[in-house]
Amino acid sequence: MKTMTKRIAVIGAGSSGLTAIKCCLDEGLEPTCFERSDDIGGLWRFNENPEDGRASIYKSVIINTSKEMMCYSDYPIPDDFPNYMHNSKIINYFRMYAKNFDLLKYIQFKTTVCSIKKRPDFSSSGQWDVTTGKDGKQESAIFDGILVCSGHHTFPNLPLHCFPGIEKFKGRYFHSRDYKFPYEFVDKRIIVIGIGNSGGDLAVELSAFAKQVFLSTRRGAWIINRVCDDGFPLDVVLYSRYKYLIKQFMSISMLNDWAEKRANARFNHENYGLKPCHRIVSQHPTVNDDLPNRILAGKVLIKPNVKMFTETAAIFEDGTVEDNIDTVIFATGYSFSFPFFDEPSLTVHNNKIPLYKFVFPADLEKMTVAFIGLIQPIGAIMPIAELQCRWATRVFKGLNKLPSMSDMKADIAMKKKDMENRYVESPRHTIQVDFMEYMDELARQIGVKPNVLSLLIKDPKLAKEVFYGPCTPYQYRLKGPGVWEGARQAILTQGDRIIKPTKTRVSDNQMMDHLSSVPLLLKAVAVLFVLAAVFFNFSSFSALRI
């Protein structure tokens, strides 16, 4: 009997949704992607006017994960693209990916997923009724599986209740999601609240235009750099299998000591008013190369939490007051939810939802829904979302089995406990994962984690780069389902792609190196020529002296 191709609903056509479509196709599933806006790219498609239900960024956002670490595993980012891309380049890359794999035809634009309900026979079929809305009309269809790719940086967390007096404040206040350009803030006195990556970026950018920027933080932060050793991107330097092995021999306190020492060597966090009470690995990292410069220049002043606002001033918890404040920006992060699900086990409480390996809800009778990209990695989301999709599509097809419900729940509980032990309590720390560790964990589920020892026998050159080089996503295309024949070459050339966009001028030393590759005869002629020139110069110099 012929089996029917399974139909999968993909919700959202951001970076997670695009790879979800591709992974469905790779596994022979039939994807239909619903995207509420009129284009792909999700958060990475800049628009001056924030849209309901879609994440919104500021014009200047530059990603803080580098191109070789953030690309999809079978589609390297062009070698001339910069390592840390501006959002306009990122959306270009996503467009190239969608075009290359012909993904657009599976997307229904301007179509919002309004509700997803279990079918009456869900416990046997695992099917869902998906209702979508377009141009005021609703439609329903049956799907065998759901890939939720709706993002988690859409709904602003605006904790006004924590700031008494804000209702009386006569200046402007808004969430960082609504910040677009710095020009309208020329000569203003601004308070930015929150020192995540949005708070850091906004404070730095505004400080070039504003009269004064105050960056308020309730617990301080360790600040790390995009530009790491020898000018290589941070994630390229940090994430290798070799370094990971060394890390296994370090206690968490040794790791903290090492990382804090490096952060303090750049600038002393205590002297800059930034030193928190917690250790460096207990908070999602704030990456900012410019903040210390702006503090040193006095354009950004670090302040504690705001205790209360008056009509014109902010009173901070240390009793200091700053008056004549024009603008307050709440860079206070996001909350997430999935309002389209009519399912108690899929309700989010305070940014918490129990998911097996952050993907599968353990409580469902049938594993036909997977959450994609619902993680906050210390590293890039995109290749992780891709691996999650590769796993989820194989689970949907029945090629990979999940453990029993009780084993999944035990794993969820353990991860929750680990996270609580490691991170300071905050709604921003509920979906934290470590980049390499989590990628490997997902890869093991599918059978695509590279085996360095067996590689060493078969292909020592490749094994060396896989072990010592950055742990790029191509590593997960070397073996097992979804092998990509270009993976070896992509790994062996990753160093060239990292260097190319920075080496836009050939230095004099290199010209000399270039000379060394000139044939011997030509070199001999050149040497004779130089000697002759020296001799004649010397003679004329001597003649002059006489």
Ligand code: FAD
């Ligand atoms: P999104 O990009 O948010 O896309 C979700 C899509 O789903 C949207 O197109 C939306 O319109 C659609 N959608 C939502 N609900 C529905 C519905 N009901 N029906 C139909 N469509 C729907 N990550 C990194 O890895 N590196 C970084 O450096 C980095 N920088 C960031 C900078 C900022 C300022 C922010 C806010 C986030 C950053 N992130 C970064 C995280 C970011 O969330 C991911 O990079 C990425 O955008 C996640 O992609 P996504 O597809 O999961 O979600």
Ligand code: NAP
């Ligand atoms: P975030 O990481 O959640 O940071 C929110 C900040 O606001 C934290 O400092 C938090 O402090 C503070 N905060 C929250 N509630 C508060 C309250 N009631 N009172 C005082 N302070 C409060 O949010 P984000 O900075 O917008 O970043 C969101 C995501 O986008 C992250 O993944 C980030 O890496 C990413 N991002 C990346 C870039 C980039 O690549 N250039 C730029 C921006 C954002 P606590 O720590 O004390 O909770």
